[in-house]
Amino acid sequence: MSLTALLTPALSMDTALHLAGLAVVLALLSSIVSLAARRAPWVLRRVATPLLGFVGLAALAAGVMALLVGEVVSVTLPLGLPWLPWHIRLDALSGFFLAVIGVVTCAVGIYGPSYVRSFEHGKDSLTALGGFSGLFLTGMLLVVLADDAFLFMVAWELMSLSSYFLVAFHHEHAENRRAAFLYLLMAHVGGLMILLAYGVLAAFGDSFAFVDLRAAPVPAVWAGVAFALAFVGFGMKAGLVPLHAWLPEAHPVAPSHISALMSGVMLKVAVYGFIRVCFDLIGQIQWQWGVVVLAIGCLSALFGVLSALMQTDLKRLLAYSSVENLGIIFIALGLSLVFLSADFTELGALAFVAALYHCLNHALFKGLLFLGAGAILHGTHERDLDQMGGLLRRMPWTGLFFLVGVLSISALPPFNGFVSEWLTFQAALQAWQLDSGVLRSLIPIASAVLALTGALVAVTFVKVYGIAFLGQARSRHVRRARRGPWGMLAGQGLLAVLCLALGVLPTWVIGLIDAVPRQVLGDGLPQAGAYGWLWLTPVSPQTASYSGPLVVLMLAGIGLTAFWGLNHLWAKGAAVRWVHRGDAWDCGFAPPSPRMQYTATSFAQPIRRVFGLLFQIEESVTIQEDGSTRHRLRIRDRFWGLLYLPIARAVESSARRVVRLQSGNVRVYLGWTLATLVGLLWIIT
């Protein structure tokens, strides 16, 4: 608290807003500077990418300041259309997401310069990479700052379009172009839905400014329509199942530091949009919404993690795992909606804080893991897990930081992922307070899904770490992996330290986040830190308590005592004290070769067998002419056949029908135009 008191004179919402403005300007500057990269490739490495780090720092400072002060400031910009000026507003919710954007961007700014160096001698356009990275960040920052639907949609499109060009960065491969097109298509369908949601609200509020939308008297039915549109639109961007198909295609093909931004941050911007529209603008929450969000969240979490488990491409696996984590966030948001609709504001705030905490955590550990995957790609030019192995000895620091990311994402104490999952469970365990028996029994099922998801995440990431970093190298280029430059390590190290810090000191973080539910929901978690920073007691000390610092202290204390005691006190004799090395047990046959190790595919085989019904699996073993056997495995997403292909076919067949209008005669076209105009005029009058 003393630190806050010391800083208080410097803290104000105006300063925070100026810092946020500085972040936007710096991001634009980074984009403009990159135009010079065509002539002077070093600009990207020396100026444009480090600038992103300062963007992150400014955004982080602005966000934290807004959370500390906990007030609201808004400005009307002299930009936009004459009758539709742009509004900017910084409140606790925007501040929180600014901080999320800021912290990952900061790490990317440290990591990026060494990473983009490898592109300098390639044939890909550096101008495109730097320019669109800056614009992408500008878009994300403006989305969370926007205070009217017009600026929101402009910023949203800026974010979607610039990230399209980043996905298409390595456009010489056909599958990358296909992924980028799918992304563009789905981003725009989603954008349309969001626009319609704003349209519904604006029809009752008579303006596009959020102030008027918030006050708009929306009838319950239309509020439901607006909710559904917003959920589909933002859910598409957040990659919720079944609208996730673009995500595992698009995220892996971008350069790794951009993948970290896309998975770690852009998905959170979609969460921000959902919270802004549903919790803040619409406001009057119905319990059915909570059930829908909860169900979709469960589906995304479980399907996402099972799909991740089936992957052998590291970046694709991480992308599927983002689907799962967004599912967890939406489970917590669904719980919050259910509690709020039943007027349990404090429990709603608990689930809401759990969701926000997981947003922050996912940004940190997914950013860390994508940066780690980028370091592996940089050192070995390999994304396929089945070619990796033994990287921990070649890249010890990357291995250590990646391990922190693995433990965090697997929700293991004392890391940060555990805290948010613990809070979500605590919220779910308060379901007995609800009056409706249906809800009381639905929430336990959701928490069972969450528990199963958490356990399967651990399997997935044991697979990743065990196959990539442990054991022996499975190919020659991995055996010769290069250690990454220090800039890349520093970027990962920053995120790894934060992952641990957020797990050990949850009371401080929650004290900071608490301003968001207080502003948006009108109630916070005053209990959470009521017994000092050591004890996290979200509801009451009788209900549940967790002490991250003491758990770490005891784990470290017992572990180090055991190590020291056994190695120095107990094992006095030199023969026992030193650990000798020998060959691994070979059963008395040929010495074990790297090819005998389990692979990523074989590790997942038992789970594939248990949960196989959820996927379309084609597996065959053929014996070839020379007597060798070939194992073929193909796993496909069932949603392609169930949802996407029928839609694609319907679009194609309707296009074939419409093509009859295309006669090639200008007069016929003019006739159609006239008919349309007359039709429109008739509708308006």
Next chain:
Amino acid sequence: MGNFLTGSGWGIAALQSLLYVALAPLLVGWLRKVKARLQNRRGPSLLQPYRDLYKLLAKEARVAHTTSPLFRAAPYIVFTATWMAAATVPLLVVDLPTAAIADIIVLVGLLALARVFLALAGMDVGTAFGGMGASREMLIGALAEPAMLMAVFTLAMTAHSTNLSSVIDHHLSDGFVLRPSYLFALGGLVLVAIAETGRIPVDNPTTHLELTMVHEAMLLEYSGRHLALMEWAAQLKLLLYGTLIVNVFFPWGIGQGLSPAALGLGLAAVVGKLAVLAAVLAVGETVLAKMRLFRAPAFLNLALLLSLLGLLSHVILEVGA
């Protein structure tokens, strides 16, 4: 924080944690003894597990050329995490500070931490056995963990608390009430305990046959003090699950104050209860055969179903009433 964060509370908590480490091999010795008698053998002495541990600790530790530093750190992490998890389960008395540091969700998390490092250590050797053991262990763990969480959530929802001490207190103050949800949760938790501690019919702790081993396959490359720690951690885990079952579902006898009499009574009660539980487990292990690996998911799905039924019967039948 509660009124139990006192000096004597911390002292008793430390004593109880040490007692866990000290008693864990004895439970295994007793289990082996009963099993041997059921098979008409005399069986080794009750103290044999202690002798085994001493022998391993006195031996030289060898590690394979192919391993990384993680392999040598893993035994300490596995042992510490399992011990820490055990320390949060009330053994002799309730209302100790360790229960406030970590509740049942943290307990499950710490066990998961131990499992993850065990599996990583298995994969670190770079032989087929380690990977096989890790893959199977993670499959069993992934299916057992949700069942375990659902079972403890049933208790937590009844007591409106995830603090194990409060759960036991609540159960004690309720007196003997037959709750359907508790019966389901007990069934689920017993199945989970069998799977998680690697007992028959899911895994066989004495096997060294490649095709059947799970836990042993991951430990194949360990020797000396590393192996001792891993074995000790496995014994601690068995004691932890045993104590969890007997003290939560049959809490009678557990001390509710910090007086020596309460402690002595608590110790006598928990030793008696554990001896009975281990005898039941030994009978089960004698009459059952080990299942094929791919029958284990059905076994664990049953555990999940039972635990979920427990939770649902609680929220549907017992909350409203």
